[in-house]
Amino acid sequence: MRTKAASGSNAMEDKQFELRKSKLKELRAMGIDPYANDFTPEHTTRELVSLHASKSPEELEEMEGLFSLAGRVVSKRDFGKSAFFHLSDRTGRIQAFIQKNSIDEETFTLFRKLLDVGDFAGVRGELFKTRTGELTVRVRELFFLTKALRPLPEKWHGLQDVETRYRQRYLDLVANQRTREIFKIRSKVINLIRRFLDERDFLEVETPVLHPIAGGATAKPFVTHHNALDMDLYLRIAPELYLKRLVVGGLERVYELGRTFRNEGVSTKHNPEFTMIEFYQAYATYEDLMDLIEELVCYVVENTVGDTLVEYEDKKIDFKGPWKRINIYETLREKFGSKITEEEFLFAKADSMGINHNGIKGKALTEIFEALFEATLLNPTFVYGFPLDVSPLARKNDDDPEVVDRFELYICGREIANAFSELNDPIDQKKRFTDQVEMKKKGEDEYHEMDNDYVSALEYGMPPTAGAGIGIDRLVMLLTNSSSIREVIFFPHLRP
RNA sequence: GAGCCGUUAGCUCAGCUGGUAGAGCAACUGCCUUUUAAGCAGUGGGUCACAGGUUCGAAUCCUGUACGGCUCACCA
Numbered sequence: 001m002r003t004k005a006a007s008g009s010n011a012m013e014d015k016q017f018e019l020r021k022s023k024l025k026e027l028r029a030m031g032i033d034p035y036a037n038d039f040t041p042e043h044t045t046r047e048l049v050s051l052h053a054s055k056s057p058e059e060l061e062e063m064e065g066l067f068s069l070a071g072r073v074v075s076k077r078d079f080g081k082s083a084f085f086h087l088s089d090r091t092g093r094i095q096a097f098i099q100k101n102s103i104d105e106e107t108f109t110l111f112r113k114l115l116d117v118g119d120f121a122g123v124r125g126e127l128f129k130t131r132t133g134e135l136t137v138r139v140r141e142l143f144f145l146t147k148a149l150r151p152l153p154e155k156w157h158g159l160q161d162v163e164t165r166y167r168q169r170y171l172d173l174v175a176n177q178r179t180r181e182i183f184k185i186r187s188k189v190i191n192l193i194r195r196f197l198d199e200r201d202f203l204e205v206e207t208p209v210l211h212p213i214a215g216g217a218t219a220k221p222f223v224t225h226h227n228a229l230d231m232d233l234y235l236r237i238a239p240e241l242y243l244k245r246l247v248v249g250g251l252e253r254v255y256e257l258g259r260t261f262r263n264e265g266v267s268t269k270h271n272p273e274f275t276m277i278e279f280y281q282a283y284a285t286y287e288d289l290m291d292l293i294e295e296l297v298c299y300v301v302e303n304t305v306g307d308t309l310v311e312y313e314d315k316k317i318d319f320k321g322p323w324k325r326i327n328i329y330e331t332l333r334e335k336f337g338s339k340i341t342e343e344e345f346l347f348a349k350a351d352s353m354g355i356n357h358n359g360i361k362g363k364a365l366t367e368i369f370e371a372l373f374e375a376t377l378l379n380p381t382f383v384y385g386f387p388l389d390v391s392p393l394a395r396k397n398d399d400d401p402e403v404v405d406r407f408e409l410y411i412c413g414r415e416i417a418n419a420f421s422e423l424n425d426p427i428d429q430k431k432r433f434t435d436q437v438e439m440k441k442k443g444e445d446e447y448h449e450m451d452n453d454y455v456s457a458l459e460y461g462m463p464p465t466a467g468a469g470i471g472i473d474r475l476v477m478l479l480t481n482s483s484s485i486r487e488v489i490f491f492p493h494l495r496p
Numbered sequence: 497g498a499g500c501c502g503u504u505a506g507c508u509c510a511g512c513u514g515g516u517a518g519a520g521c522a523a524c525u526g527c528c529u530u531u532u533a534a535g536c537a538g539u540g541g542g543u544c545a546c547a548g549g550u551u552c553g554a555a556u557c558c559u560g561u562a563c564g565g566c567u568c569a570c571c572a
Binding site: 014015016017019075077078079080081082083084086095097099100101116117129130131132134136150151152153154155156157158159160161162163164166167171175217218219220237262264265267268269270274356415418446471474484494495 | 503533
């Protein structure tokens with residue numbers, strides 16, 4: 001279903017729309033600008049409520065001066081010679097009371113006849129309490145600020161239609177408190193992450209979104225074209241390689257928080273553009289980053305949910321540390337015995353599970369692990385011991401050259417973060433790229449391309465460094481009990 | 497990409513095995529000076545997503561298309 005407002009012919013026939021347009025004309029005919037921009041509210045609804053709601057009626061009566069505020073009219077109850085309405089602003093809502101006796105008659109009539117639910121209005125008046133004790137503004141002056149030509153969704157059930165909620169998110173935000181809460185939390189999460197890293201002397205940076213080579217992850221990129229240079233460019237699938245160039249340049253602690261693009265399936269856990277943070281810290285190891293990420297995520301959880309126990313769907317996730325750390329190889333050996341690392345047994349096992357490994361040992365190992373254990377990792381768990389051949393940018397483990405110093409963080413069966421000690425040996429890096437190119441030829445088309453420019457950066461020397469990427473959308477899903485990634489992205493990808 | 501489900505008034509939803517469209521809210525007209533899902537009386541509002549088909553007759557059955565949801569696949 002497309003939006004009704006978008007189809008012009010229906011709109012012309014819509015009676016409520018036509019009626020509101022005629023009210024608009026009427027306001028103009030009376031010399032009132034229905035889109036006035038000369039009213040400055042001096043208060044917010046939250047201010048008024050938090051400062052004065054606890055006062056007695058007598059105390060309120062003794063207060064001098066008028067309060068002014070502006071917002072959307074979200075309800076209206078008309079009694080003939082008086083009326084109540086609620087104004088909603090960014091901080092909340094407050095009730096207003098307009099009375100024939102306490103305002104000029106023309107304004108009172110205008111209110112009754114021409115102000116609709118959905119319009120924006122400004123009011124000036126004093127505070128009082130109704131019989132039921134609700135703090136209310138007695139309107140002395142009323143200002144028309146914006147006429148809404150279309151009616152808002154229903155006041156009680158709000159807006160339920162999922163498609164309309166996503167396509168016309170503004171209506172969802174007006175109608176549904178929960179939606180507003182989700183996006184406030186999202187904003188707060190991002191803010192907390194910045195604060196956390198800033199406090200630890202990380203520098204926030206911006207690197208290109210348009211890449212000549214799509215690197216830093218294994219994913220299919222979006223392709224675009226630069227006309228003047230007549231060349232294809234890719235939307236970044238990760239900022240990793242540019243951030244590490246900055247570390248080469250001496251920016252020892254950097255992070256970038258921003259949009260990343262992957263040209264793959266859309267699902268409740270995947271949106272083609274999503275937000276992630278990557279950060280790099282020189283002289284740190286992947287184990288240091290386990291500690292740091294645990295601290296960071298707990299900091300975010302504490303300051304949003306306010307509890308280490310987080311309810312998600314029908315589960316309870318316990319964020320209280322220290323988090324479990326499990327090794328892929330050890331876990332698989334416990335299950336299958338040591339023969340699991342022998343190619344013949346491994347590939348047979350993978351084949352029996354329907355896993356497409358393409359003769360790549362590391363791929364078979366990680367996919368078997370994911371298929372069997374991913375879903376069981378409810379509480380935050382660091383999974384480490386990744387095979388070399390699926391980790392072309394990670395540093396080799398000092399004890400086991402088949403393994404890299406890398407981990408992924410799983411929470412509630414989902415990958416939330418990926419991190420490793422960075423490979424800073426340019427000769428090894430070049431070989432890894434070469435191996436990737438070989439595998440790409442075998443049909444692994446999302447594998448890494450050769451990136452000589454990045455290799456030369458390493459040739460100038462990158463200090464020992466560890467870096468991590470965290471999927472912000474998935475983290476926000478967990479913290480807001482959202483079962484779909486679309487619930488935490490304002491405008492999720494939909495067919496036009 | 498596959499399977500299942502959905503699309504009815506501005507919004508939320510009914511509408512059974514086919515008989516020609518309903519409610520609540522919103523809107524409109526009245527009445528009502530402390531309501532808060534205000535109330536009371538009355539009124540208007542629909543190409544039942546779209547296109548075909550079956551039928552005397554289709555919101556309802558069938559086919560296709562569009563859009564969406566969920567699951568799976570691909571993957572991150």
